[in-house]
Amino acid sequence: MVKALWIPALSLLASQVPVPAGGTEDFRVETDVFLGGEKEPVAQNVTLFSGGLVYDFPLIGPQEITVFDGARGRFVLLDVPRKIKSTLTTQELLQTTAAIKIQAQGLDGLFAFAADPQFQGKADDQDGWLTLSSSLLSYRAKGIKPKLAATADVYRDFADWHARLNATRPGNLPPFPRLELNRTLAERQQVPEEVELTVEPKSRWAGRKLVVRSHHIFNWRLSNTDRKRIETAGTYMADFQAVSFQDYRLPLLAAGKPDAR
Template sequence: MELSSVVTPLYQFHGMLFCFTAVFFAGARLSTAQELELRVETEIFSSSNDTPVAHSLTLFRNGITWDFLDTGMGSNQEEIIVHDPNRERLVVLDTGLKIKTELNTIRLQRLDISLSAWAQKSSDPLMKWAGQHDYSDMLEVGETVIKLDGPRVHYDVTFTKNNNPKAVAVYRQFADTAILLKALMRPGGLPPFPRLAINRQIEKVCGIPSEVKLSISPKVPLVPGIQMRSTHKTHPQLIEGDISRIETASAQMSVAELIELDDFIHRRLKQRAKD
């Protein structure tokens, strides 16, 4: 499958992964959010392909989260998201275009309200279903699996229990923020509310997923649906090379051109059309 055919669902799915990816070890240093040091390495697969279509590395250090997404679109093409919850700030960097955009979490909170209202007015049963906030009666929670079914869509999350609820809560803060950011930057996809509901349930049972599956059936016959799967490898501390990667990203951020979000999205779409 050509990468261009999975870019949109890929980004939607990658946004969902922030709900799911961390497998927190009890030995992780996490008496407070600022003391967290953790790395999560994720591979994303499309359909039944055994070759990942994207790879992401998420690093937690000193109360800040650095997320590096490589879609394989070129050695210089990488998206880096920096989340600083203490300052309620997000920065998104495109290393290839050397541009960045900043926004605060209040804008994402407003998106939550407007996106739900828009989806509820849709004539598409799937979009309307995904625009609601309460899925408590629809979630199927097992010992190691959480499932959620809607019109043409199925979520299947395999998880393991974790005995550190503080770790789960800290990651969920980043997870929810990242999901809404993806919805803001790449509109037109499935609303994030089913994923947020699963995230809430996962926190309730202190379970951290090890594999996530998402399938969306097509509206009409003979048209391919969407099948996405992710696997996750987690380490309770950063490893050699992680600090230098953060330092390199910080240097790239400092020299990148700061532009408004709309311009940032436009330039990236224009570049992808060339690719």
């Protein structure tokens, strides 16, 4: 899937509504995330699109399952070790990211850029890579055409909302650069196969050049294991104790650590 990492990621309209993940066949996305030239991933996830819902499962790292219900306009977050859940609506996310945008615009450097990114776009038709560049933060991405054209819109919708969700995690950038990349790929009716994010040292955020790579594998059929994962998530949604979003995120806020995806 689309992973935001420490760096996710774009002006939000109050009329924005999520697109239900309907009208397409079930499909899955495996995502591996790498730092720099490392061979071993720092994050692995499998994201399942089924029955109008999107389920995001970690394969390594913190055991948090994310369920996106576009029709109802909400995320359900499931903390497996603590057996708790929290619901965050898309309207709440829009309000939060609007506040993040205003706050970031008052800062210098990378955060100000991420609040209102101005990229130079360039497509290299020879090798299929798309480049969105700036002096602070740049994206390179290689897209592929999905089996069904509507899949690109369904995937982009989830990727956008997930980028906004990741922006609420301590230490993460505003989502707007990633939203711009998602928009550009969707205009080409593509989904990402490879994404490379570079944060330059002069951004004064990373302190050194930071490169984050993600590799996405799309498959147009769910496995039996995938369907068991979905059943398990449904059980957790029914059984876990409901808590507020603030209480759910309390350990992250106390640690002050960004999302490792």
